[in-house]
Amino acid sequence: MAAGCGGVNRMTGEARKFGIIGCQHAHIGMFIEEMLALGYECAGVYEPDNKPLARTLADRYGLELTGDRESLLADEGVGIIGCAAINDEKMDVIELCELHGKPIMIDKPAVTDRAGLTRLRGVLERGRIEVGMMLTERFRPSLHTVHRMIREGELGDIVHISMRKPHRLNPAARPAWHFDKSRSGGIIKDLFVHDFDLLRWLTGREVETTSGYLAKHMLPEYPTFYDAAGAQVFMAGGITAQLYADWHTPAGSWTWGDGRIFITGTRGIAEIRLEGDPLLSSDEVVLVITDQELRSLPLKPPPFSLSQDFLNRVNGEAGVITHDDIYKASEATVIADEEARILIRE
Secondary structure, three states: OEOOOEEEOOOOOOOOEEEEEEOOOOOOOHHHHHHHHHEEEEEEOOOOOOHHHHHHHHHHHOOOOOOOHHHHOOOOOEEEEEEEOOOOHHHHHHHHHHHOOOEEOOOOOOOOOHHHHHHHHHHHOOOOOOOEEHHHHHOOHHHHHHHHHHHHOOOOOOEEEEEEEEEOHHHHHHHHOOOOOOHHHHHHHHHHHHHHHHHHHHHOOOEEEEEEEEEEEEOOOOOOOOOOEEEEEEEHHOOOOEEEEEEOOOOOOOOOOOEEEEEEEEEEEEEOOOOEOOOOOOOOEEEEEEOOEEEEEOOOOOOHHHHHHHHHHOOOOOOOOOOHHHHHHHHHHHHHHHEEEEEOOO
C-alpha cells in the first residue's frame, strides 16, 4: 500500500511509519526531519555502536531507540527504512531490506569498493525495492536555480565545471572506521559522489574518463586515510571538469567547508558559493556574469524535498533522482578511486 504525498496511507488514512537502521552519521537527521514533516511516524532507531549520536537524534526528534532491527523489518506498518550505517555495511542493510520488501534511503556513499558496486547493481536490476541515496546537493536552492538556468540556455553550451569541496575533519570526534579506507571507502567515494552526480545532472552528459590522485599529508597512525583528492574528468560532448576535496578546513572556519562550484559556458559563467560569504551572509549565493552584467541570482527552492522525491518513486511516479543516477555516481567514484595516483608526503 503506497503512501500519499502527505505521508498518509490512501486506504486506511493512518500515518505510515519509517524506521532507521544504522545511525553512524548525522546526515540521517535530514531524512528523519523531512519524513516527520511529511506526516510519517518513526517506529524506532536501531544503532548498536554509535549510541551517543543515536541518542542525540532520538532526543532531538522525540524518537524511540530499539535494540531489535528485526522488529522494524517485520513490522508491516513500517514502509520505509532509512540507513546511515558504517559505509561498508550499507549493502548488507540494502539487501536485508530487499529480502523484506522495504524501500530504503541511505546516506552516501552506497558502496566502498567494486564488489559492493556489483551488489548494488544486482539490487537495482532486480527492482524489488526502491533504493534512495541522499544526493542532497540537487535539492539546494542554489543548484536547483542554476540547473534551471543551464536548461534555459542562459550560460550557452557548458565548457567546464570546477568543484571545490573542503571539509573540517575534527578527528577526535570521528569514529575509528572513518579513517579506515576499507570501511569508509575513502575521500573519493565519500565526497566525490555528490560531485559526479552534479556533473551528470548539470550537463546532461555522461562521464567518459577520469584521472586523479589521493594524497596523504597527516595522521600517519591511519595509513589508509587520505586527506585530499583531485580529479580531472572528461565528459561526453567535450565538457571537462576538475574536482577537489580535502579534510583541511581549519577549526576556526565559519563553516564546515567553504564549498564553491564554478561553471563556464559559451555565453556566461556562474559561481556558486554553497556556504555563502562569511562577511555578508551564510545563505547560498549564485553569481552570474554575462556580456550584459554581473548579478546575484534570486534563488528558488525545488518544489519538494529529497525525501518526497524518494516517496514519489516508491509510489510509482517519476523521480528527480533515479536508480541509474545512484548507480552511475557510485560507479564513477569507484573507477576514479581505482585509477587514482597515490601521493604521500615524506
